[in-house]
Amino acid sequence: MNLSTLGLATTFSLALFASAAAPAAAAAPATASATGGLPFEAKPVGTFKSPWAMAFLPNGNVLVSQKEGTMTLLDPATGTRRTVSGTPAVSSKGQGALMDIVPAPDFAASKRLYFSYSEAGPGGDSRVVLASATLDQAGGTLKDTRAIFRGQDASTGGHYSGRISFSPDGKYLFFTSGDRQLLDPAQDPRSTLGKVLRLNLDGTPAAGNPLAAKGFHAAVWSYGHRNLLGIAFDRQGRLWEMEMGPRHGDEINLIKPGLNYGWPRASNGSHYDGRDIPDHAPGDGFEAPKVSWNPAISPGGLAYYDADLFPKWKNSLFITGLSGKSLDRIALDGENATKADHWDMGERIRAVRTGPDGALWLLEDGPSGRLLVLTPKR
Template sequence: MRRFAVLAFALLPTGALALETEQGAVSVSAIVSGLDQPWGVAETPDGALLITQRGGQLILVQDGQARQVRGTPRVAAQGQGGLLDITLARDFAESRTLFLTYSKPQGGGSGTALAAAELSADGTRLENLRDLFESAPGGTTGRHFGSRVVEASDGTLFVTIGDRGDRPSAQDRSNHNGAIVRVNRDGSVPADNPFLGQDGIQPHIWSYGHRNPQGAGLDGRGTLWTAEHGARGGDEVNRVRKGANFGWPVISYGVHYSGATIGQGQSQEGMEQPAFYWDPSMAPSGLMIYQGGMFPEWQGDMFVGSLKFSYISRLAIDGITARELEQIEGDETLRVRDIVEAPDGSILFISVGNGAVYRMTR
């Protein structure tokens, strides 16, 4: 029998603190603290927060109370694995459907999986939990699960998957490692996926040659962008293109942790260049492209959290490239794991370092 512990959190409707940006000060308020390795956050239309914890718990925060939601999948909480991202379906208000990514136990290892479920009307449990996709094969390490899930404008689902610490596998399309996969809402393969029907290639693959994309989001035109970890240097922002090869581990703007050159340098014909890269590495996790009305001066800008240097990077998108405009930082931005736009145009972000979720407002 699985046991569900009574968890203690601090709900913090305290006075807002000022965080300086190039557009002036914004207000940042802690909503909940005391979280244990929070990974993903989403806000429902009625103002409840759903927060994943890597250990396997899904937390609902509403009306001044926090509780654990029952019925989550069994996870392999090893290394970087566990219960990872959460995204609400566009029709959540009617369907109550949400999507979760997690590291699923697989024989002697684990693989990135995508699940769907419906949140019960009272918010206490998940119903009709089912897997839509799992990587095949996964891996035996506890590294590089990727694991963001994004619902595209056509209703298909993008899931990012890391190379699992097996670098060459990111160029091997017979597995899902180092790929962004695309599936329909029922888990089937879309008819317009680029490699569907090609022998020896996993039909779910949309793009490949990724190292460990832990940030993903759509721009106003519905284009998918990712933020992914490099090795030593070379953390990338990529504008994802159907069927494209993003080069890992053949090309990179970083080097191995030993200092050795990666692959064949920084470019090769047939492999995509990053839209932007950081050197030194800032360890990106969580990506959002702002579309709301609360901060009109930020519309169309990209926000990426830094796990290493503890700031939020704001970038401008210039066609197929991006450039960093500023680094927003304060005591609240300690190891930013996720960043999302809330329904009212405010910005939610997770600080792993503080074990907290914050809301940024005007």
Template sequence: MRRFIAVLLVAAVWSARALAADYQFETVAEGLDGPWSVAFLPGGDLLVTERKGQLRRVTHDGVIGEPVRGVPPVFFAGQGGLHDVVLHPQFERNRRIYLSYAEGTADDNGTAVARALLTSAALENLEVIYRVSPRKDTPVHYGARMAFMPDGTLLITTGDGFDYREAAQDIGSGLGKVIRINDDGTPPADNPFAESPFVWSYGHRNPQGLAISTDGTVFLHEHGPRGGDEVNVVRRGANYGWPAITYGVDYNGAYVSPFHEWAGMEQPLHYWDPSIAPSGLAVYEGDMFPEWRGSLLVGALVDREVRRVAANTDSVEEESLFSELGARVRDVRVGPDGAVYLALEGQPGKVVRVTRN
């Protein structure tokens, strides 16, 4: 069932002020060029992707290393570039990391995923394990978020390519999907569509947030057109409706579809109209902020803040956080210590750590 909350501004302002004394900001790294994703290494260091194509190692005391060698060439144009980085669940044993990125040319590009072994300053034995098909000639809507499921398979979001939005409803296309692969890039035998063995769910527009709770629930958010940004609970084989149903309209004001609901298509857990341009998603399950436990933390590019979304069986509650930073939030992560880490765009780009005051 659709849930939509019209947030009361007075309540939101009061809540933000009340919480202001409860957290503090610490700049972990400053001087990054378009940080897109953050991953935590054992021992306290971070990996940070920069969209132009650099992977940086940031030490626990904030020293930004030289670009890690061996990163694959990226297609840096529009929204394309180097995107997500995640560690293999058995990283301490196998040293394997995964990168998502845009590859190709202006006329022939798409989302790709590679895996490699991380040494102190380089990637070794890099292999591309997934490429979206078909390719496209637009430099936008790559999706490109990744997360490992409890069973060790990897989920990858792909965008619809903007001009190819009808492909999101085509099971045979890799555009506008959540892809599920084994850690070596092969399709798991229990994926839902025999005719399209990599597809896990479909009907997505441009998902730039993906997070999995400890109980295995898969949460995703995606950009709508003008309005209609969504948070969804992703289920095996489900259709999330784009572009057949949407709560947004086209950028020129025209209908994408006159329908908000249709039989056989999932409704969002929550949506935003007007758009907040969500990017980066975490499920808060740490101990530092117990009052947030179980909430989704959603980065907002346009609104320059984080939205905390708490859902139960009866309602969805939403709260504005960290707007005092005044920066576009590209990624949100929860660290092993329960602190919240934010990748912030701007000049310069930063990674900020949020801790209890």
């Protein structure tokens, strides 16, 4: 799909962001001020109440989830939008939300969506839920909605995670389950908290998961994670994951089956009350992150980029910053990852996706968060 198909080709030059970033230090990723301004133009195509995630459909429409439980279907070419009916009840207290949305690999034929949300449990508890449904675009309705996986109940209001990615062959679904601010369950073999899970498309544990024979929950693919807010495969089929650290120590990890990523026994950050956490170190038995941030950027979203619109950025990860109010590019080279660019966006950025035309699409955080389309600067 090209830009003219979306009706956006002549209007991307609007609303270019200014940057107040300080000049980059030597060997640091380039900032807007260091490179003479942002290398892209940003056009707003819609505003949403506390948007959380987005998904592109084959006809060019965009689905946007919002914190309180609303799913909106937007035609970016015309600005026409409608609220999708049939969404389940969402507990949006704390960090709860209607979270990720990902079309099934065979969406063009099946119209099947997968999405995640936080659900109220007994006695004030809550849990993360993975669900599937059929989208009737003409009617703007979810049908045959089914909860296919439910995480463990917890009394805390955060670290649901709930990010979704399909394996390159379309046979499996990878799902992130946060530690729910409980720390120790991330190391508990029987718990699904603080884990990357590999599931069948019906939500059941996939056969052959690497730790099942060692007494782990049958769905566990990797463990020792905190709040996993992004997961994506690269073009070689490697699985990359991004998680928000404690006080600093945000991470990019290369996820490999059966490995322990250390939380809460190792982190490049510290506890919020100032208590130290041992940094990742060679020989500690934990898989260290490929990239980490200290000070934190509070990452909100992750996308893999391999499109042609920004040819110099092929084979990169893009990371959004909430407290950082930023967009970061991470260059990939096999199993290596390097900080490449850091841009001050002036607003908290919740999510990023690669659009069907190769543009980068961002969602700002907050009560009037804009959907932005980034294209090369003319």
